Amino acid sequence: NAGVMQNPRHLVRRRGQEARLRCSPMKGHSHVYWYRQLPEEGLKFMVYLQKENIIDESGMPKERFSAEFPKEGPSILRIQQVVRGDSAAYFCASSPDTGEETQYFGPGTRLLVL
Amino acid sequence: GENVEQHPSTLSVQEGDSAVIKCTYSDSASNYFPWYKQELGKGPQLIIDIRSNVGEKKDQRIAVTLNKTAKHFSLHITETQPEDSAVYFCAASIGGAQKLVFGQGTRLTINP
Numbered sequence: 148n149a150g151v152m153q154n155p156r157h158l159v160r161r162r163g164q165e166a167r168l169r170c171s172p173m174k175g176h177s178h179v180y181w182y183r184q185l186p187e188e189g190l191k192f193m194v195y196l197q198k199e200n201i202i203d204e205s206g207m208p209k210e211r212f213s214a215e216f217p218k219e220g221p222s223i224l225r226i227q228q229v230v231r232g233d234s235a236a237y238f239c240a241s242s243p244d245t246g247e248e249t250q251y252f253g254p255g256t257r258l259l260v261l
Numbered sequence: 262g263e264n265v266e267q268h269p270s271t272l273s274v275q276e277g278d279s280a281v282i283k284c285t286y287s288d289s290a291s292n293y294f295p296w297y298k299q300e301l302g303k304g305p306q307l308i309i310d311i312r313s314n315v316g317e318k319k320d321q322r323i324a325v326t327l328n329k330t331a332k333h334f335s336l337h338i339t340e341t342q343p344e345d346s347a348v349y350f351c352a353a354s355i356g357g358a359q360k361l362v363f364g365q366g367t368r369l370t371i372n373p
Contacts, residue, residue: 151304178359189267189350189363190305203360238304248293248354250361252304 149173151241151253152221159259160229168224168256172241179222180240180250181214190238196222229260263288263355267364275372280341282367284351285333293354294327294334295361298347305350309336338369346371 152171160166172179177198182190195203196216207214211229216222226233236257240250264287274280286294292313297305311318311325311334318325322341327334338345348368352361 153304180360182363187366189365190352190361192360192362195359206360242359248359249295249307249310250359251307252297254304 151176151239151251153237153239153253153256155256156254157257157259159261161261162230163228166226166229166233166258166260168226168237168239168258170222170224170239170241170253172222172239173243173251175244176241176251177244178242179216180242181222181224182238182240184236184238184255186235193224226258229258231260234258234260263291263353263362265351265353265362265364267351267367269367270365271368271370273370273372274341276341276343278341280338280345280369280371282336282349282351282369283333284335284353284364285331286353286362287332288353288355288362289332291332291353291355294325295352296323296325296336297350297352299350299366300347308349341371343371343373345369 179196181193184190192206194207194214211227213225236255238255240252242250267284295310298308299305309323311327322339324337348366350366351364
């Protein structure tokens with residue numbers, strides 16, 4: 148059973164470009180979470196999604212950031228018009244359909260904005 | 262707002278000794294408390310978790326204790342080994358919901 152998969156692992160963008168980060172949850176998991184980690188800091192919750200629904204987006208910046216988890220395909224975290232402050236590691240986690248709270252994390256995408 | 266405080270930020274112990282990391286949380290409704298280990302360049306790896314109906318849980322060299330009244334929980338690693346060197350994060354569920362709030366992390370170094 149493959150773990151949570153994220154791609155790309157590293158992403159370099161220039162200011163003003165768009166960044167798209169992908170996350171495929173573990174098999175049997177329909178709950179997806181996105182977290183952001185700045186250097187030397189803990190993870191900060193951004194958004195919680197189930198298939199085709201955003202359940203909690205209380206940690207998402209109000210502008211430029213959006214997330215989706217379509218019926219088919221991976222979850223996407225999209226950052227429009229990136230700025231240097233968006234440089235961070237973005238982690239996706241998934242939890243089982245059974246309702247168990249345990250979250251399993253992917254390897255992360257490290258975004259660098261030049 | 263919801264907050265998790267973690268101490269110490271760095272910890273250095275001799276191989277074979279024990280390491281203890283402590284966290285406090287603010288949300289009385291928190292009922293799930295996982296601990297993660299993160300190695301350089303990797304994602305957090307769940308090492309142990311505890312739920313609010315349990316006071317202590319042990320898995321080989323790792324144990325976690327929870328004091329709901331005081332709102333604190335601790336990670337104990339015994340017989341430490343060099344491969345235990347990593348950054349450790351505690352977390353707490355918020356409002357009984359699925360989202361986790363993380364502590365700031367503890368960089369654990371095991372000296373051979």
